[in-house]
Amino acid sequence: MLAKPRFSDKGLIELFSKVEKCEVLVAVHQVCEVLTNLMESKDLYTKNHSEEVAVISYMIALAMELPCKVADMIHIAGHLHDIGKFAIPDEILKKPGPLSKEEWELVKAHPVIGAKYIENIKIFRGKGGVIEMVLHHHERWDGKGYPDGLKGENIPLGARIIAIADAFSAMTGRRPYRKSLSFEQALEELKKEAGSQFDPFIVGAFLKVADKMLPEIKTYLKEDVKDAKTFGNKGGTESKSAIC
Ligand SMILES: [Fe+2]
Numbered sequence: 001m002l003a004k005p006r007f008s009d010k011g012l013i014e015l016f017s018k019v020e021k022c023e024v025l026v027a028v029h030q031v032c033e034v035l036t037n038l039m040e041s042k043d044l045y046t047k048n049h050s051e052e053v054a055v056i057s058y059m060i061a062l063a064m065e066l067p068c069k070v071a072d073m074i075h076i077a078g079h080l081h082d083i084g085k086f087a088i089p090d091e092i093l094k095k096p097g098p099l100s101k102e103e104w105e106l107v108k109a110h111p112v113i114g115a116k117y118i119e120n121i122k123i124f125r126g127k128g129g130v131i132e133m134v135l136h137h138h139e140r141w142d143g144k145g146y147p148d149g150l151k152g153e154n155i156p157l158g159a160r161i162i163a164i165a166d167a168f169s170a171m172t173g174r175r176p177y178r179k180s181l182s183f184e185q186a187l188e189e190l191k192k193e194a195g196s197q198f199d200p201f202i203v204g205a206f207l208k209v210a211d212k213m214l215p216e217i218k219t220y221l222k223e224d225v226k227d228a229k230t231f232g233n234k235g236g237t238e239s240k241s242a243i244c
């Protein structure tokens with residue numbers, strides 16, 4: 001039995017409960033998927049990364065018993081989290097060796113650039129909304145992240161969830177400079193970083209449901225991701241979600 005979430009993020013829940021028009025949300029979701037899939041399709045190593053982050057973030061949100069509309073928006077932010085990388089030259093993003101200081105600064109600007117790209121989308125605005133999730137997905141629980149060095153619960157909830165999904169997807173994905181970790185090894189790494197890099201409660205929520213979720217994540221992400229564009233298409237997890 002999952003412990004009840006200790007947060008009471010009423011602002012976030014109120015923010016997304018105002019999103020009444022589900023058909024708009026469905027359309028927004030589809031556009032976000034197409035955009036980020038297009039952006040990533042050129043790179044073998046990051047292909048499907050945002051899709052993975054979106055799916056895993058959504059599962060974590062449901063594991064935390066967040067309302068469906070909130071989980072939906074976290075899912076959309078998962079698709080968009082790295083959209084700012086569109087502004088970073090390919091030769092930097094795909095550079096096999098270490099980055100220079102200037103190159104690293106440019107890469108680190110991608111959350112700010114991404115948030116700027118989507119700032120005109122009204123339903124993404126507000127405290128803890130999608131724009132803030134994109135802006136803060138590289139903050140760390142201990143305050144050593146970027147761009148603002150936010151600490152603990154000052155980091156928007158969705159951004160804390162996406163940070164964990166992002167790390168999990170990156171660790172289990174192929175990269176030119178290292179082997180991928182197994183799902184089990186990646187969970188161990190998350191456990192090690194709980195309380196320093198990641199919100200320990202959210203890592204705990206993920207770990208508690210991981211046994212049930214992992215077979216489905218493995219099936220969905222590794223075999224069917226090209227065909228099934230939304231998680232619900234697999235028919236595995238029941239959801240009242242408008243988009244998944
Ligand atoms: Fe990122």
Ligand SMILES: [Fe+2]
Nearest residue numbers: 033054229230
């Ligand atoms: Fe999606």
